[in-house]
Structures are given as C-alpha cells and as structure tokens.
Amino acid sequence: MATAIKICGISSPDALDAAIAARADFAGFVFFPPSPRHIDARAAAALAGRAGAAIGRVGLFVDADDGTIAEAVRAGRLDAVQLHGNETPQRVAQVKERFRLPVWKALPVANAEDVASADRYREIADLILFDAKTPKDAALPGGMGLRFDWSLVAPYRGEIGWGLAGGLSPANVAEAISRTGAPLVDTSSGVESAAGVKDSDKISAFCKAVRAA
Template sequence: MPVPVKICGLTRPEAVAAAVAGGAAFVGFVFYPRSPRAVMPEVAGQLAAAVPKGVTKVGLFVDADDATIARVLAAVPLDLLQLHGHETPERVAAIRARFGVPVMKVLPVAEPGDVEAADRYAPAVDRLMFDSRPPRRPDALPGGNGLPFDWRLMAGRRWPVPWMLAGGLTPENVAEAVRLTGAEAVDVSSGVEDAPGVKNVGKIAAFLAAARAA
C-alpha cells in the first residue's frame, strides 16, 4: 500500500495541481507570517477550492491564538490543523475542542527523549508529526529547514494515533526514510522546491512517485 504523502507550503495553483495530480493525500498551507511559504487566508481559500474531495487540506499554525485560527477557518475549509509551535498538550486539546477540527501536533526531534514526548500528546490529538529540531540560529523556522534527523530514533515506535515523518525528505531519500522508520505517512516542503516557497512541479511528481514505490 502506498505511503500517504503531504505536500506542504503550497502557494501557487500549479503546485496544488501537481500535488493533486500526483496523488498527494494531504496538501498544506502555511499561516505563519515569518515563513517564506506563508499565504494569506483569502489566497489559501482560492487554492483550496481546487482541491478535490478526499484530499485532506491542512493548515499550519505556530503558537497561534484563537482569533488567528478562527480568521483562517472563516476563509479556508481546512480538514486538519497542524500545530508546529510550542503548544502544550492542554493548548492542543483546547484548540481541538474549540474549533471541532482534527488536530496534528508536530514534535521536533534531535534525541530519544524528543520522541518519547509524543506520549504526552497522543491523547489530545488526531495525528502526530515528527520533524527535525530547528537549527540554533535566529532565522531558523520551526520547520521546512531541509534537515533530516536520525531516523533510527523512530524504529519500532507506535502510538494510538497515526503519525507522519517530516524533515529533510527528498525524492532521493524518502524510500530509505520509510524503510528505517516504518513511517505511516510522510511530509515534504523544502525537498520539492527550487527556493524557499517556490515549489517545482517536477520535484513534486518525483517525490510522489518515489513514495508510491517505497
């Protein structure tokens, strides 16, 4: 069975079309102003209108307040909220209850204890995502930095909710990442770009093909 793929950080119609045509199970829109992949809610709403039923529309938020999330949801019919900041399990549960939309919490990973932190979040989420811990520099983003972590940290791990692997994935390494981690789904952003925020439709197609063959 093919590994479901999320193409994140979509900003242009041609990239959305390539993701859908290639069989992506998830498409992601970023609502974090500091990101080069950020889109305004109105733009994301237009992009989301081209996404067929059955493809999950994901909104990425970083420590967003309720007003911000509500403003986005008023413009974009999101199916999943991706929380990519320092949200506590309590905050995650509150967002899930407040908006009635499934939630995925992203956990940054650099060492075994980071993976074990997922146990605290599992009761409060519908999905988990494991991404590389951001580099220690002022301009580092919470995600989309193109850096993998030690995939062996994920070997044999299981949780009561589905989980997704992110961080430095490319068409060239996604099959190996799935083999080493047993990932149930994968997420890519920078690995299918020509520059931050500029998706390459050929790379999107190649990644989706590589994931199907994983």
C-alpha cells in the same frame, strides 16, 4: 497500507495542481508570516476553491491564537490543523475542542527523549508529526531541509497515528519509509527549486518514490 503523502507549503495554483496530479493525500497551507511559504486568508480561499474535494487541506500554525486559526479554517476550508510551535497538551486540547477538527502536533526531534515526549499528546492529538529540530536561533520551526536520525523513530509504537518530516526528498523518501515504517511522509523544501517555490517535477517524483517504496 499505503503511506500517506503531504506536500506542505503549497502557495500557488501550479503547486496545488501538481500535488493533486501526483495524487498526494494532503496539501499543507502555512499560516505563519515569517515563512516564505506563508499565505493569507484570501489566497487560502482561492486555493481551497481550486482544490475542491481532490485533496485534503492541512493548515500549519505556530503558536497561533484562536482568531488566526479561525480565519484560516474558514478561508481554507481546512480538514485538519497542524500545530508546529511550542503548544502544550492543554493548548492542543483547546484547539481540538474549539474547532472540532483533527489536530496534528509537530514535535522537533534531536534525541530519543524528544520522541518519547509524544506520549504527552497520546490522548489529545490525532497525529504526531516528527520533524527535525532546528537551531535555537532559527527563524523557522521547520521547512529548512534538515533531517534527523531516523533510527530514533523506527521503534516508535504510539497509540495514535504519526508521520515523518524533515529533509525528505524524492532521493531519500523511499529509504526513510523503509527504515521507519512511517505511515505518513511530509515534505516541503525537498520539492522546491527555491525557498517557497514548489517544483512540479519534484512533487511528482516524490509521490512516485513514496508509492514505489
């Protein structure tokens, strides 16, 4: 089965067009104001209209309330909700019941215990996204180009789908897939020319590298 591809932090028409042209499976829309990739409801609506049915849309939220998520779901016509904060299994269940959409739960990884914590979500989340753990004083929970020890997730055999994020780029994604068997890979800063500025050539190269892995 082919590895699915998510290009996260899409915030411009050019970046969206590049992701679609490269045949990525998902575009990630970030709804978190501290991020340089944040978009508001109006921008999300414009991008969703441009995308049509050409690519799946995943909204990224960090400890967001229901009102914030609801506005983004409507505007961005989201296909899935990604919770990237400190959301508990109970909160994940609430979001899934309220919005009736697949819920992805991102988990920061620094050690084997962090990977094992995925079991807390096994009957609730639709996908676990293993990402690099950021420093405690970091302003962002992800999108910082950090990577973790991939050997930590290589043995993972969870009951639900999972994906790999954290420092993935055109140069290393094939190795990451080879070492982990990840069924989905997620990149953001790895296909940028500057923070929040997607590079069309890098998006294309990333998707080609995934398919060649």
